Amino acid sequence: MKSYLVSKGDFLELIDGMIENGKEVVAPVKQENQANFKRIKSTKDILWSGPQTVISPKGFVFPQEEELIEYEVEDGIWVGSKVEAKSTVLLGIHPCDINGIALLDKVFAEKNLDENYLKKRESATIIGVECLTPCSPESFCYRKGSVLPWDGFDLFLTDVGDDFFVEVGSEAGKTLISGISRKTIQSDAKKLKKIREKRDNLFAKKQRKLKPKLEELPKLLKENYDSPIWDERGAKCFGCGSCNMVCPTCYCFDVRDCVEINLKKGSRSRFWDGCMLTDFTRIASGEIFREERGARLRHRTNRKDFYLFEKWGRTFCTGCGRCGKACLTKIVDPLDIENELYGRKGRR
Amino acid sequence: MTVYKPEIAKIKKVEQLTKTERLFDIELLSGKSLDHQPGQFVEVYVFGVGEAPISISSEPSKQPTFQLCVRAVGNVTNALHNKRAGEKIGIRGPYGKGFEYEYFIGKDILFIAGGLGLAPLRSFIRAVLNSRGDYGKVYILYGARRPQELLFRDELKEWEARKDVEYHATVDVGDETWQGNVGVITTLFPDIRFDPRKTQAIIIGPPVMYRFVINELKNRRVPDENIWISLERKMKCGVGKCGHCQINNVYVCQEGPVFNYKQIKSLPEAI
Ligand SMILES: Cc1cc2nc3c(=O)[nH]c(=O)nc-3n(C[C@H](O)[C@H](O)[C@H](O)COP(=O)(O)OP(=O)(O)OC[C@H]3O[C@@H](n4cnc5c(N)ncnc54)[C@H](O)[C@@H]3O)c2cc1C
Ligand code: SF4
Ligand code: SF4
Ligand code: FES
16 A cells, blocks of 8 residues: 655644544553553654564453343343444554554454454554564564555654654545645655664564574474473462463454353453463363463463464564563574574474 | 354254263254265354364264264363253354265275264265265274273264174273173284275274274275375364464364274374
């Protein structure tokens, strides 16, 4: 799609105007000593370039708790779909998180359409922003080819001084800025290219290296299915599931009933779940199919860079670095694991 | 509409099969038939309690009524056991891949059921026996822990009486009423003769059973592609999203629960 220039002042005015008109705008803001996504009252509150939020913004399209259906039992049974969403603008989303949402789009739109997700997704306008410096010391987005969005945004902003260079990803995005956008000329594209070259160099210098080639990760993980690494690292795992909760691409869920006290009305809701939790695979006979924590760590890592990578042709770890930061025992970081696998056995 | 919304169904009849298992006749209020394959399952919803994946125990049919054989082990299954004829539940499905029974036409079939595994297998057995002429030899091996845990006892008698079916049953622990074989299911193997290349072996039972039975079949030189199994995993959605049922990269609720052994032999997490 096309790109435009928009003056920062005009853009912020546009957003503030929307907020005044009651539009829900969510952006990263400072909360105590952390950054988190929150509904904002003014664009003044936005943290434009980090620090990174503790949790990814996936919860705005795939809430931690979400009603799927509701029912009433009174002279017969009535069941209704709970496919609802508020129109929301997600502003200041970093590329790793845009890509996370783009991956969720794939899985929830794959046959058996998940309307509950898709409705929320359609109602969200995603306005991303390019990171020109790494937003967290743990991130490795550059190594995962995730410093720019693959898909799944309406607008993507790059700070080029007084203006934002804006890539348009959808008709809705284009309409949104139609009153304030200016055409780009060749020199703007050149300027952007320079900024990105500088960004690449900086990220290449600052972010930890991924020793194996990105496209070889599925093969590396396949060959190392039985590596002792899994048990060595697994032995230190608390099974707390934090690494699942913070991850922009983890989308496993549990489904539970919530009944009102009168027992006549109720709903079924889904809740984020995590493959690192013991009960994740427990069946009624008591059997747990991935009882060992090492086996669960392997499953988590393989989902990101082997199973889903192979299936969709794209890594399911966007390199945001949140899991590595959240893990108290420092065992889960995919880049770390992959480098160790690559380095062992006197490979190459 | 959401894939998570169940259709409302009515319990037509409840039959106590054993102390822990009941057979439910169920009909969708829409009057539609389920149109299922043997080996497929539905998500059964007890309003206010939750859902459980349950195999369809009746044979494929155009009739609106189908059967589920349910063991009471936890929240949902116990709540279901408390339901009486006339009460309503929710049904989603049928889900998963079952047996494409046209594939088995003309072949010899060795059914091997352990415990509750007979519930799903019965769907296929009944389909085969209903058009018995379409198939070669038919063997049924069935093992339970104790005689009083045998399911569908009236039907077992019929199968035993049929001349065109070779039926053998065993129990792990016998009692004074039991005159048949005592021992795990593999102890039935020496009694039966089958042509390993012409026979399709179909196994459904508890996880521990598979390894032993498959070993036995391999000893008898049954090729991998003639072995079929159905795997149980935790399931929360049945539609390939929630991640609970995954075996390595395979979603059991989508690509299973019925698998050809050749297809999953290489999956370390399968058996
Ligand atoms: C594809 C598929 C087909 C199935 N087909 C059938 C079928 O045809 N018939 C059938 O009866 N079941 C079938 N099951 C199993 C059935 O889905 C489970 O028994 C059911 O989900 C249990 O749900 P629940 O809410 O009753 O149990 P929960 O409330 O989830 O209770 C189970 C929990 O309680 C504990 N628990 C309770 N009872 C026991 C016990 N006896 N031993 C050990 N732990 C226990 C366990 O730790 C477990 O976590 C099938 C499962 C799958 C995946
Ligand atoms: S696996 Fe870790 S680094 Fe990769 S996307 Fe998830 S949280 Fe971020
Ligand atoms: S890897 Fe770390 S964050 Fe993940 S479950 Fe284990 S201890 Fe928790
Ligand atoms: S049961 Fe949810 S993915 Fe298979």
